[in-house]
Amino acid sequence: MTTLNALAAISIAYVFFLFAVAFVADRAAQRGRGKWLRSPIVYTLSLSIYCTGWTFYGAVGSAARDGLEYLTIYLGPSLVLIGWWWGLHKLVRVGRAQRATSIADLISSRYGKSTALGIGVTLLAVIGTTPYIALQLQSVTLSVSVFAPPDATSSGELTAFWVAVGLAAFTVIFGTRNLDSNERHHGVVMAIAVEAVVKLAALVTVGAFVVWGLSGGVVETMARIDASDLGRWEVDGARWAGVTLLAAAAFLCLPRMFQVMVVENDNDEQLRTAAWAFPLYLMAMSLFIVPIAVVGLEFLPEGSNPDLFVLTVPLAYGQEELAVFSFLGGFSSATSMVIVAAIALSTMVSNHIVMPIWLRLRTGSASVSGDVRHVVLLSRRLSIAGVVSLGYLYYQFSGGGAALSVFGLVSFAGVSQVLPAMLGGLFWRGATRSGAIASIGVGFAIWLYTLYLPSFGEGRVFSDSFLQDGPFGIDWLRPQALFGAEGLDPLIHSVFWSLSLNTLVFFAVSLISFPSPLERLQGAQFVTADGGSAGGTGSWAGGRAQAEDLMVMAQRILGAPEARALFRREAMRQGSSEMLPVPSPDFLETLERELSGSVGAATAHAMIGQIVGGTSVSVEDLMAVADETAQIMEYSAELEAKQAELTRTAHELRRANEKLTRLSVQKDAFLSQISHELRTPMTSIRAFSEILRDSAEMAPEDKSRYSSIIHDEAVRLTRLLDDLLDLSVLENGQVSLNLREGTLDTLMDRAISAAAADEAGTRMTIRRNRDREDIALHTDLDRLSQVFINLIANARKYCDADAPVLDIVVTRENGFLHVDFIDNGSGIGPEAQDVIFEKFARVSDREAGGAGLGLAISRQIMARLGGTISYLPDHDGAAFRVSLPEAQAVAAQ
Amino acid sequence: MAGNVLVIEDEPNIIEAISFVLKRAGWNVETHSTGSTAAEAVRAKAPDVLILDVMLPGRSGYDILRELREDPSTSNLPVLMLTARGQTRDRELAEKAGVNRYMTKPFSNAEMLEAVRELSNA
Known part of the structure; x- marks a missing residue:
């Protein structure tokens, strides 16, 4: 009797052997001598992780209970490989071209690098796979118990624990050695290829022993099969078709299958070989299932667990070595599945959940690449430990009961929910992220509700009444009879509803939503990738x-x-x-x-x-595109700035030009005015001097009168020239002020007499308050006097009253000294008030001999003195105000 | 040969000089000094020759001339225009308005007299 200790030793030795295989393969790959590692046979054998401990032991059990249905599990993948090779080929090529690290990565990448999809698929995969890992632990524990003495206390939990620890260690060591972009694990792949050989050899050997050693040959075995109940099992067509489809879908969608089939794929040759070799492998695996089941049922006592026939049949007939070999086959099946599943899931968890969170927490601090690499490795390792721990905890929670055995198909149905989004993404450019999220979400929810939660057994999650009558008694929401679909097998019921609604939602949402640019780009990448129409139609x-x-x-x-x-x-x-x-x-x-x-x-x-x-289009291409775009944007920003500057300059130029044009027009008008003002007196002078010259006899009074006209006009000319020069000097700011002390009253006296002398013969009454004019001044007295004279002379000239009166009023207000000159004439019209201070702005119809420069000069003078001259519109007659800052008045006091 | 000359001019001294020269040569001279009423004065007095200043208070000589040319009774009236503006543009404006002679101030008395004589004979 093989003791448990011996079995443990053999197991450990076997594990060390696997370690060695993996180590050698990794070393060889590192040294570049791993050509044989990439051989199609190794690839094909690695695909055998499809056959887990559940298949190794469970297939016989299934055959013993349900007949040939176990074949569907093998039929699905074979159909995919043989009948749908071009689709698989495309999936593998796209995955390779996109450097997909997991199925979550591929789907997220297809739909515009969607974080939500990455997380969703990862969660789905973890939820779907954890019980599956538990199932492997259970199969190992169960198989160990076979070798235990009947009276020994069960050490199952301990076995499961150590198996979990060992698997986690192995996976960490060989699953996270490198972080190459292609994410290939040569050591692991080689190890599971060896395990594939071991499990096939074990099963075939047991089968051969059963057929030839016990049954007595092929013919006898066939007779036994015909005689057994097995040959007469009814075939449930719907369930067969459903499970075959499910197995096919799972073959494509299981994270571990994606890992070995797509991620670890190196070239097309591998896939081409696997297309015929893997179905052969599956056939060999299934060949002896029925004989073992029939012989086991016949030869072993009633009530023996058919799941363990591959161990118990040899043991019952004293073939201990064979039993141990068979045990190693089951052990291989279980461990290889756990290892690859842990690698696949940890990659997903790390890349889609842990790293995004870590990067978000780390935003701001500059992360060097080495730093990130270290973190990625750590995150992978922790994820592996986490995934295996979850499996172990699930095993503990479920109590390792029979419920686990159904979990293979439940798990298949769960991961199959990503199938519509994956295939749609590969073959339909119209598929959108929203469609994929909705599709996976709906499928996941229905699967959870109709299959996963009920699978824990009645009363565990859903109560009996819940399952019987639906939530709140709503009949059509019964988890296992959704929308009134009664009488279906629960699995088929769930697969039907989840996948059909999933697909429907996927197409509907894709059609009504719009993809982002990145999605379009990725969609085109995926869909147009060659491999699809290899025939060149x-x-x-x-x-x-x-x-x-x-x-x-x-x-x-x-x-x-x-x-x-x-x-x-x-x-x-x-x-x-x-x-x-x-x-x-x-x-x-x-x-x-x-x-x-x-x-x-x-x-x-x-x-x-x-x-x-x-x-x-690689990431590098996209980066280059982004760089170019950035450069173009920078360039166009520069252009825009220059453009704005040019516009500004052009605007300034236009304004300068307008100003010049205006000045030019003003200059023309000014010259024309000057010409007129000069020519008019000259005309009189010339005309009268010619008259005097040509007239020999002329009345003496005429002669003297004409002579005085000539004289007056000459004076007028001179004054005009003086004014022009004065104005020119004032406007150019070349005037220097001659600041002196004086008083306002004496200044006014002089101005009044000067104005009177200028325009002799006009009568005008001037009213003043001399007391108020007793103000000391410190200013340019001559210039201020010039302004006063001009205003008084204007009043004398233009005041049209019968008895002209000019009031001169002095006031002090707000720091200013105001001197107002108000006459009793008809004043100046509102429109003329605006222009009287301009040059040559004569408003009166009356010719009064002035050139129209007086007020313009006065304005210039007052500006020089720091004061103002303005027209006061609120008076009946013409009213001007001369304002001077008090400083010039006070300073002198 | 004496005829009637109407002088429209706003500078009193110039009116006096022109009147003196023309009267001495035997012309009857009438004067008017406001632009706004000048056209009526021409129609009322129906002179043989019109002497017209350009810069008049109220209305420019060009405007007055244009009105006269549109009126059949004065469309052929010989007009001598006097202007203190000597620029080319002013001459063009005058010719466009339909002037017969154009002289820039200051002018020679003899030339002015000669021009009036020629215009009256034409």
Whole structure:
């Protein structure tokens, strides 16, 4: 009797052997001598992790209980490999091209690097796989118990614990050795390939022993099978079809299958071999299932567990070595599944949950690459430990009961929920992220409700009444009879509803939602990746469609006329009369060159690649596109700034030009005015001097009168010239003030007499309050006097009252000294008030001999003195106010 | 040969000088010094020759001339225009308005007299 200790020793020795295999393979791979590691046979054998401990032991049990249904589990994958090879080929190629690290990564990547999808698929995978790991622990524990003496206390929990620890250690050591972009684990793959051989050999050996050693040959065995109940099992068509479909879906969607089939895939040759070799392997695995089951049922006592026939049959007939070998086969099945599942899940958990959280927490602090690498490794290792621990805890929680055995198919149904999103993403460009999220969400929820939770058994999660009558008695929501679909097998019921609604939602939501640009890009990458239409059906039609796509793109970038001209030119160069050229490499190169002139080389390359397919857009390509875009944006920002500056300059120039034009017009008007003002007195002077010259006899009074006109006009001319020069000096600011002390009253006295002398003969009463004029001044007395004279003279000239009166009023207010000159005439009209201070602004119809420069000069003078001169509109007559800052008045006091 | 000359001018001294020269040569001279009423004065007095200043209070000589040219009774009236503005543009404006002679101030008395004589004979 093999003792438990011996069994433990053998197991440990076997594990060390696996360690050695993995180690050697890893070393070889590192040294670049691992060509044999990439052989198609190793790849095919690694796929055998599909056959877990559950299949190894459970297939016989299943056959003993349900007949040939166990075959469906093998049928599904075989159908996929043989009948749907091109689809699988595409999946593997896309996964390889995208450097997908897990199925969650692939789906997230397809739908625009969606974080939500990555997390969703990861959670689904963990929830679906954890019980499966527990199932493996159970199978090992169960198989160990077979060797225990009947009276020994069960040490199952301890066994499960140590197996879990050992597996976690193995996985950490060989599953996280490298972080290569391709994420291949040569050591692990090699080890599971060896395990694949061991489990097949074990099963075949037991089978051979049963057929030839016990049953007595093939013919006898066939007779026994015919005689047993097994041959007469009714085949439930729906369940068969359902389970086959489920197995096929799971084969594609199980995280561990994706790991070995896609992630660890190196070349197409591997897949091509696996397409025929793996079905053969599965056939060999299933070959002796029925004989073992029939012989076990017949030869062993009633009530023996058929799940353990592969161990108990040899043991019952004293074949201990065979039993141990068989045990190692089951052990291999269980451990390889746990190892690969742990690697796959830990990659997903680490990449989609742990790392994003860590990166978010770390935002701000600069992370060097080495730092990140260290964190990634740590996160992977912790994730592996976490995944295996979860499996162990689940095993403990479920009590290792019979409930576990159903969990294989439940798990299949769970992970199959990602199938519509995955296949849709591969073959349909219209698939969107929203569609995928909704699809997986709906499928996951229905699976949880109709299969996962009920699978714990009645009363554990859902109560009996809940299952019988539905939640709150709502009949059509019964978990196992959704929408009134009664009488179905619970598994088929769940698979039907979850997958059909899942698919429906996927298409519906995809059709009504719009993909983001990144999704479009990724979608095109996935869908147009070659491998699909390897047969090359209708390359001309495809080429034409491509040429049209290229045309549309080129039009957008180059502009419609240029793009049409380019395509026509290229078509003619190809000797075609068509509008569109054949997308030959030559043409594509030309087009890429043309496009890169507009959008940059990387973008052009990516865009053409996107349409033509074949080339993949790598992260580097995208980075280059981003760089170019950034440069273009920077450049256009610069251009914009320059443009704004130019606009500003142009605006300033225009304003300067307008000002110059205005000044030029003003200058012309001014010159014209001066000409008029000078020519008018000169006309009189010339006319009268000619009269005097030509008239010999003339009355003496005429003669003297004409002479005085000539004299007066000459004086007027001189004054005009004086005023012009004065104004010119004042306007140019060249005047220097002659500041002196004086008093306002004496200044006013002088001004009044000067104005009177100037315009002799006019009568005007001037009213003053001399007391108020007793103010000391410190200012340019002559200039201020000039302003006063001008105002008094204007009043004398223009006041049209019968008895002209001029009031001179002095007030002091707000730091200013005001001197107002108010006459009793008709005043100045409102529109004229605005222009009286301009040069030559004579408003009166009456000719009064002035050149119209007086007020303009006065304004200039007052500005120089720091004061103002203004018109007071609220008086009946003309009213001017001269204001002087008090400082010039007070300073003198 | 004596005829009637109407002088429209706002500078009293210039009116006096022109009147003196023309009267001495035997012309009857009438004067008017406001632009706004000038056209009526021309129609009322129906002179043989009109001497017209450009810069008049109330209305410019060009405006007055244009009105006269549109009126059949004065459309052929010989007009001598006097201006203190000597720029080319002013001459063009005057010719466009339909002036017969154009002289820039200051002018020679003899030339002015000669011009009036020629205009009256034409």
